[in-house]
Amino acid sequence: MESPSETTPARWGSLPSWLLTQTAGHAHRLVAEGFSSAHARGYHYRVLATLEEYGPASQAALGRRSGIHLSDMVATVNELADRELVERVPDLSDRRRNIISLTAAGKRQLRRLEKRLAEAQDELLAPLSPDERQRLTGLLSRLLDHHDRRTGTG
Amino acid sequence: MESPSETTPARWGSLPSWLLTQTAGHAHRLVAEGFSSAHARGYHYRVLATLEEYGPASQAALGRRSGIHLSDMVATVNELADRELVERVPDLSDRRRNIISLTAAGKRQLRRLEKRLAEAQDELLAPLSPDERQRLTGLLSRLLDHHDRRTGTG
DNA sequence: CGGATCTCAGCTCAACTGACATTT
DNA sequence: CAAATGTCAGTTGAGCTGAGATCC
Numbered sequence: 001m002e003s004p005s006e007t008t009p010a011r012w013g014s015l016p017s018w019l020l021t022q023t024a025g026h027a028h029r030l031v032a033e034g035f036s037s038a039h040a041r042g043y044h045y046r047v048l049a050t051l052e053e054y055g056p057a058s059q060a061a062l063g064r065r066s067g068i069h070l071s072d073m074v075a076t077v078n079e080l081a082d083r084e085l086v087e088r089v090p091d092l093s094d095r096r097r098n099i100i101s102l103t104a105a106g107k108r109q110l111r112r113l114e115k116r117l118a119e120a121q122d123e124l125l126a127p128l129s130p131d132e133r134q135r136l137t138g139l140l141s142r143l144l145d146h147h148d149r150r151t152g153t154g
Numbered sequence: 155m156e157s158p159s160e161t162t163p164a165r166w167g168s169l170p171s172w173l174l175t176q177t178a179g180h181a182h183r184l185v186a187e188g189f190s191s192a193h194a195r196g197y198h199y200r201v202l203a204t205l206e207e208y209g210p211a212s213q214a215a216l217g218r219r220s221g222i223h224l225s226d227m228v229a230t231v232n233e234l235a236d237r238e239l240v241e242r243v244p245d246l247s248d249r250r251r252n253i254i255s256l257t258a259a260g261k262r263q264l265r266r267l268e269k270r271l272a273e274a275q276d277e278l279l280a281p282l283s284p285d286e287r288q289r290l291t292g293l294l295s296r297l298l299d300h301h302d303r304r305t306g307t308g
Numbered sequence: 309c310g311g312a313t314c315t316c317a318g319c320t321c322a323a324c325t326g327a328c329a330t331t332t
Numbered sequence: 333c334a335a336a337t338g339t340c341a342g343t344t345g346a347g348c349t350g351a352g353a354t355c356c
Contacts, residue, residue, distance in 0.1 A: 016279055146280065
């Protein structure tokens, strides 16, 4: 994040797809910085939040609920378990499965991450009024809904 | 782009940063599909468009104008030159430099890519009325402007 | 010498693919 | 047997870093 432009970007600078990917880049950066200050990444937040919302679950179920691939879930749970933010115990009634659950420390970490996340939203939307923020999220929601439906990613 | 959700995403599903990164993902996918149907990627379009807009230039100048890193520019120009969409000749007045220029075939390819790009915008914004499209791009432009200024990425 | 240009190798991060062993 | 689960290795793509050679 430094690159100086000799002049201006160019003629694609006002295309919706460009505006979206660029603002998303800033959004991602702000959120990642917030998480990183708590030594976490997006996957960690999503797993912790999903655990709190739905309770203990197998890694496969966690993946389906949080939109994280099974193969990435392995590493993510490893990292969370190493720091004792989640507990991983074998499921006695189905020996293929692990049961992942949130620890007290995990819940505290989740609170921290939610705070960082809220701060990032505010920094992201800083130049917009409350009304405009509402309009923006409304429009984006409709776009996302439309495309999620037609790609089956909902 | 297939993953089925057991239920719904989760509580982060309405956060602006999430909406932005997700819609940006769809935007990126639509554009990449369009470009790919013309055997191109985003970097190719950006270099071709920059060449048409500013005329022949060194790779370093092209990089500054299009926001592409010098190291990525090498491969991009290689690929374009292999297909004779650009011409790369040594600058006699400064032997560090190559001068890259657009060929006739390159200009034709640029027209194709612009068409694909326009189609992708339309598909991306399909669920929105002309008015709403205007509002969305206006809001995104203000966000991008704000954050570009404060990170020096303008 | 400082600074610019070009090239190459490699890295990050999120997302994804394929293969495999085990269990149901 | 087919299907689900967990694990591991590897790939993609855009963006970035670092090192080096050459030249101004």
